[in-house]
Amino acid sequence: xxxxxxxxxxxxxxxxxxxxxxxxxxxxxxxxxxxxxxxxxxxxxxxxxxxxxxxxxxxxxxxxxxxxxxxxxxxxxxxxxxxxxxxxxxxxxxxxxxxxxxxxxxxxxxxxxxxxxxxxxxxxxxxxxxxxxxxxxxxxxxxxxxxxxxxxxxxxxxxxxxxxxxxxxxxxxxxxxxxxxxxxxxxxxxxxxxxxxxxxxxxx
Amino acid sequence: xxxxxxxxxxxxxxxxxxxxxxxxxxxxxxxxxxxxxxxxxxxxxxxxxxxxxxxxxxxxxxxxxxxxxxxxxxxxxxxxxxxxxxxxxxxxxxxxxxxxxxxxxxxxxxxxxxxxxxxxxxxxxxxxxxxxxxxxxxxxxxxxxxxxxxxxxxxxxxxxxxxxxxxxxxxxxxxxxxxxxxxxxxxxxxxxxxxxxxxxxxxx
DNA sequence: GTCTATATAGCGATAGAC
DNA sequence: GTCTATCGCTATATAGAC
Numbered sequence: 186x187x188x189x190x191x192x193x194x195x196x197x198x199x200x201x202x203x204x205x206x207x208x209x210x211x212x213x214x215x216x217x218x219x220x221x222x223x224x225x226x227x228x229x230x231x232x233x234x235x236x237x238x239x240x241x242x243x244x245x246x247x248x249x250x251x252x253x254x255x256x257x258x259x260x261x262x263x264x265x266x267x268x269x270x271x272x273x274x275x276x277x278x279x280x281x282x283x284x285x286x287x288x289x290x291x292x293x294x295x296x297x298x299x300x301x302x303x304x305x306x307x308x309x310x311x312x313x314x315x316x317x318x319x320x321x322x323x324x325x326x327x328x329x330x331x332x333x334x335x336x337x338x339x340x341x342x343x344x345x346x347x348x349x350x351x352x353x354x355x356x357x358x359x360x361x362x363x364x365x366x367x368x369x370x371x372x373x374x375x376x377x378x379x380x381x382x383x384x385x386x387x388x389x
Numbered sequence: 390x391x392x393x394x395x396x397x398x399x400x401x402x403x404x405x406x407x408x409x410x411x412x413x414x415x416x417x418x419x420x421x422x423x424x425x426x427x428x429x430x431x432x433x434x435x436x437x438x439x440x441x442x443x444x445x446x447x448x449x450x451x452x453x454x455x456x457x458x459x460x461x462x463x464x465x466x467x468x469x470x471x472x473x474x475x476x477x478x479x480x481x482x483x484x485x486x487x488x489x490x491x492x493x494x495x496x497x498x499x500x501x502x503x504x505x506x507x508x509x510x511x512x513x514x515x516x517x518x519x520x521x522x523x524x525x526x527x528x529x530x531x532x533x534x535x536x537x538x539x540x541x542x543x544x545x546x547x548x549x550x551x552x553x554x555x556x557x558x559x560x561x562x563x564x565x566x567x568x569x570x571x572x573x574x575x576x577x578x579x580x581x582x583x584x585x586x587x588x589x590x591x592x593x
Numbered sequence: 594g595t596c597t598a599t600a601t602a603g604c605g606a607t608a609g610a611c
Numbered sequence: 612g613t614c615t616a617t618c619g620c621t622a623t624a625t626a627g628a629c
Binding site: 421422423433434437442 | 622623
């Protein structure tokens, strides 16, 4: 956002870009400070002057990537009819979480969750928790309107998001070659929205 | 299963045990061949004579651990009424996938899925895919009896398993300290079974 | 087969010149 | 601030004695 003015800031950004790519692509352990310096076109010492040590650079890079993913703009301001709105949201959410970038960040954070609990927590709050709250508010509104009969909206949001992730996401997580076709995925998403709406429909 | 007869086989088992614990507990990169040798009470060279290199030992150890987890015995032979049966299955499934051992293997396989696709595929088939098929058969039976109205039973199985995993599993994956209470979890599982049954109930 | 000792290489981090 | 050169350490893997 802030345009770099000094030469220092330019190099800092180069380092951060290179680090972000390497950390998310190959994980923490497999990424060396030497390689980051080389890819950023600076010396290793310059990397250390800017970020102190590997951990600090790692945390900065992942936080930076989380911002870029932009989880916030998935639900519309004014909610339309339940089923079409949820279907649209489901498609957007699914596309987002199965994107290569999102998968890469998730994988890296999960892998380092034991060594860097601070980092995985940061990701968990900016990602899953954030979306849960957003959707829970949306479901509360539908409940208020009497279109859905939900006792615990936060719980229902968790259930909805979990269904949408489904199997395809796990396939990607494990890097399984054969993935589902776009048609199969759309069929799955539609079926899932229907299951959810039927499960929580108002009977009155 | 096979009782080791020679001294060689005893040492091989010691190595495999130590390797399994270390790899699942601390991951691939953080586990050194030196430590495995030390914990197994043998020399490093002995480790190499038995398993060639680190990768081969890794794959052998994880495969071994997958067998031990025993995913097969979650559904009863004779299916009772839908809701109680699914509730019991949900509890068993949830307990299994959130166990420390299961989490550890999952984490390790996912983390190494890029470097060892053969391994992650092995886990994916022995774990998630296996359970999906089992549950799909069960749902097919309920559909045949007319107790559930399911168009695609495999898809429905995926949906059910995804809901059950829910948020708590993700918390564990990211090593988030605050986890849900047993009461909250049971409430979630019951609510999820109800959602599923209502969403797929026969209307006739 | 099994051990001790070692070769070889890559890592994170630092020292000192400019 | 930035560079080159290097330290100190640990890793995988191997050589050679028993």
